[in-house]
Amino acid sequence: MELEAIPGVGSKTAAALSELDDPERALRTGDVAELASAPGITEGRAAAIARGAIRERHDDPGGFLATDRAEELYRDALDLLKDRTVTSYGEKRLETLYPSGVASRVEEVREFAERATDRDPGHEVLEALADVEPLADPRDVSVRDRCLATTDAERYTEAQQAIPELSVEVVEDTRDLADLARGYSTVVALDEEFAGVAVDGDVRVEPDALERPAEIVPERVLAFYAANRDCLRAAAEVHRTAGIDPPLDLDALESTLERVDSDGTVVGDDELDRLARAIDDLDAAVSTAESVANDELRSAIEERDVTVEGSDLLSLVEQGAGVDSLLSRELSDEYATAVEQAREELVDSLDLDSGEASVARRAFPEEPAFPVERDEEVVNRLREDLQAAKDRRATRRKRELAADLADRRADAEQLVRTALELDVELAVARFAEDFDCVMPEFGSDGAEASGFEIEGGRSPLLDVDFADVEPVDYDVSGVALLSGVNSGGKTSTLDLVALVTILAHMGLPVPAEDASVERFGELHYHAKTQGTLDAGAFESTLREFAGLATGGERTASHTDGSGGGADRLVLVDELESITEPGASAKIIAGILEELRGRDVTGVFVSHLAAEIREMADYDVPVDGIEAKGLEDGELVVNRSPVKNHLARSTPELIVEKLAGDSDGQFYDRLLEKF
Numbered sequence: 139m140e141l142e143a144i145p146g147v148g149s150k151t152a153a154a155l156s157e158l159d160d161p162e163r164a165l166r167t168g169d170v171a172e173l174a175s176a177p178g179i180t181e182g183r184a185a186a187i188a189r190g191a192i193r194e195r196h197d198d199p200g201g202f203l204a205t206d207r208a209e210e211l212y213r214d215a216l217d218l219l220k221d222r223t224v225t226s227y228g229e230k231r232l233e234t235l236y237p238s239g240v241a242s243r244v245e246e247v248r249e250f251a252e253r254a255t256d257r258d259p260g261h262e263v264l265e266a267l268a269d270v271e272p273l274a275d276p277r278d279v280s281v282r283d284r285c286l287a288t289t290d291a292e293r294y295t296e297a298q299q300a301i302p303e304l305s306v307e308v309v310e311d312t313r314d315l316a317d318l319a320r321g322y323s324t325v326v327a328l329d330e331e332f333a334g335v336a337v338d339g340d341v342r343v344e345p346d347a348l349e350r351p352a353e354i355v356p357e358r359v360l361a362f363y364a365a366n367r368d369c370l371r372a373a374a375e376v377h378r379t380a381g382i383d384p385p386l387d388l389d390a391l392e393s394t395l396e397r398v399d400s401d402g403t404v405v406g407d408d409e410l411d412r413l414a415r416a417i418d419d420l421d422a423a424v425s426t427a428e429s430v431a432n433d434e435l436r437s438a439i440e441e442r443d444v445t446v447e448g449s450d451l452l453s454l455v456e457q458g459a460g461v462d463s464l465l466s467r468e469l470s471d472e473y474a475t476a477v478e479q480a481r482e483e484l485v486d487s488l489d490l491d492s493g494e495a496s497v498a499r500r501a502f503p504e505e506p507a508f509p510v511e512r513d514e515e516v517v518n519r520l521r522e523d524l525q526a527a528k529d530r531r532a533t534r535r536k537r538e539l540a541a542d543l544a545d546r547r548a549d550a551e552q553l554v555r556t557a558l559e560l561d562v563e564l565a566v567a568r569f570a571e572d573f574d575c576v577m578p579e580f581g582s583d584g585a586e587a588s589g590f591e592i593e594g595g596r597s598p599l600l601d602v603d604f605a606d607v608e609p610v611d612y613d614v615s616g617v618a619l620l621s622g623v624n625s626g627g628k629t630s631t632l633d634l635v636a637l638v639t640i641l642a643h644m645g646l647p648v649p650a651e652d653a654s655v656e657r658f659g660e661l662h663y664h665a666k667t668q669g670t671l672d673a674g675a676f677e678s679t680l681r682e683f684a685g686l687a688t689g690g691e692r693t694a695s696h697t698d699g700s701g702g703g704a705d706r707l708v709l710v711d712e713l714e715s716i717t718e719p720g721a722s723a724k725i726i727a728g729i730l731e732e733l734r735g736r737d738v739t740g741v742f743v744s745h746l747a748a749e750i751r752e753m754a755d756y757d758v759p760v761d762g763i764e765a766k767g768l769e770d771g772e773l774v775v776n777r778s779p780v781k782n783h784l785a786r787s788t789p790e791l792i793v794e795k796l797a798g799d800s801d802g803q804f805y806d807r808l809l810e811k812f
């Protein structure tokens with residue numbers, strides 16, 4: 139895919155996107171999280187890029203939301219959906235859904251939505267989803283117990299690039315290798331020439347090591363799982379609770395994850411634990427062993443009567459020998475016993491194996507002395523041996539684990555992606571359930587719908603509880619005026635029509651019992667202005683309507699939904715408020731005349747319906763939201779507009795009520811004026 143062909147993507151953004159592992163997949167699937175991980179791309183921008191890619195794929199000219207109010211209602215609809223996501227990924231992903239006039243795009247989302255509404259957003263699934271998030275890139279790994287060694291400068295550079303996690307050392311000969319082996323638990327020599335050399339320590343000659351980085355640095359593989367452990371577990375749980383077929387064996391994944399902790403260390407290995415404990419406890423264990431030996435020796439000395447013959451004593455003194463010699467001569471058995479106890483104590487308390495034990499035993503010298511003292515050099519040697527054994531063991535275990543996990547990464551990524559997508563599906567499912575939605579039709583029996591037809595529509599955006607929203611039936615084909623009492627629900631009806639139209643063109647279910655909508659290319663919703671407009675604003679409003687009136691004549695080719703014709707839905711709320719009442723009626727009548735016969739479906743809410751009809755040169759259809767009457771001073775309204783019916787206005791209703799209540803002639807005469 140040519141990245142710069144996407145609307146809104148310039149060379150800089152294209153360069154940032156091409157740094158992603160698979161920008162095409164991210165764009166194709168609308169993976170906003172992945173797109174936002176490109177350098178310098180914010181989440182909002184990522185959503186816009188994803189929308190651009192979709193438009194490009196469907197040859198969608200965009201521009202469906204043609205006015206601010208239309209855009210506002212789209213945002214409101216999106217918010218209702220976003221409120222029903224669990225993950226922040228889901229929220230962002232929803233931004234890729236937008237209303238479109240192109241059938242293929244709408245169809246694509248409809249398939250998704252139909253799958254979504256079959257889902258059961260169970261409590262357990264939602265709970266598991268809470269811990270799913272887009273996979274994190276593991277932090278840079280640096281491994282200090284291993285190094286690479288080579289005699290060759292070119293190999294050196296190659297090694298640094300292939301395995302940046304390890305330090306690479308230049309060596310000249312076997313002696314250099316031996317030096318390195320003292321500083322590292324494992325040295326991997328890259329040159330064939332070292333094959334067969336005998337060096338102390340763990341030195342491996344592996345000329346092909348650079349081709350097997352995951353074996354040399356299993357940490358690289360493990361870092362991904364370590365960084366994403368909780369998320370992978372949660373994604374596994376999502377699959378289980380939602381009953382989705384996982385791309386890999388969940389039990390096996392989970393038991394492998396049990397064996398790495400969050401910083402990539404292997405856990406749950408007894409031998410490793412033993413070695414780690416021995417290293418930690420070494421100093422304390424040596425001190426205890428010393429004390430054991432000295433206590434033993436002290437009490438042995440205290441209990442012994444040492445008889446030294448005069449000549450022996452003399453000889454000892456002449457030799458300048460100290461008490462140690464006396465000890466050696468007289469108490470060697472006791473010393474041997476005490477030292478043996480110390481050695482046993484050390485070996486037992488650290489749970490050393492036989493090789494380690496033979497080093498440990500040398501920590502207490504054969505030569506009798508009091509007090510018994512450790513040989514610090516031997517203790518250090520033991521410490522190094524234990525550390526090296528631990529490092530080697532850890533690396534081996536990591537290598538085994540990494541081998542297990544290496545080829546599961548793609549599946550693990552899929553596991554998380556499916557879980558995140560499920561969040562989006564469940565948000566749609568919950569939206570549909572919460573607002574009793576239905577999938578709208580764009581026509582029936584092969585014929586495209588003309589205008590809109592809504593049955594039992596209930597707007598979730600009203601300022602009353604959804605349970606108290608009264609269902610509205612309304613259909614318009616062509617352009618109609620909508621009359622009605624104050625607060626009868628005219629604006630709310632326009633909002634409902636706009637919302638249903640937007641959701642339908644997003645490919646989503648709509649809050650109605652039944653709905654059929656023409657495939658529109660643009661939605662123009664003009665909200666009621668607050669007060670009369672000044673000359674400039676009035677002029678620009680007129681210009682907007684002039685633009686609407688220049689659309690093509692209604693033709694068969696424009697109703698095929700191919701995107702060739704921008705059929706428009708025009709919703710206008712009390713346009714009369716832009717100027718004086720007399721002029722308003724003339725202007726609205728003129729606009730209606732212009733729109734007639736073009737690719738426009740329209741609803742013009744107005745209190746001047748009668749006057750407009752009088753001014754217009756054709757019989758403008760008028761629908762009405764009718765008050766059934768006044769009850770306790772409150773209007774009782776039938777919220778569904780009555781077709782071809784000019785609703786009585788609120789003043790008329792009040793005069794009628796007064797005329798009925800009083801005997802005077804005034805109200806009757808007033809009523810006759812209506």
Ligand SMILES: Nc1ncnc2c1ncn2[C@@H]1O[C@H](COP(=O)(O)OP(=O)(O)OP(=O)(O)O)[C@@H](O)[C@H]1O
Pocket residue numbers: 600601602606607608609610622623624625626627628629630631777
């Ligand atoms: N379908 C409905 N179900 C329940 N309440 C509704 C419904 N439609 C409207 N209402 C209530 O009536 C109020 C007034 O509705 P709305 O503003 O749409 O009336 P209007 O006819 O446009 O009024 P005006 O002529 O004063 O502009 C809403 O705020 C809402 O509380």
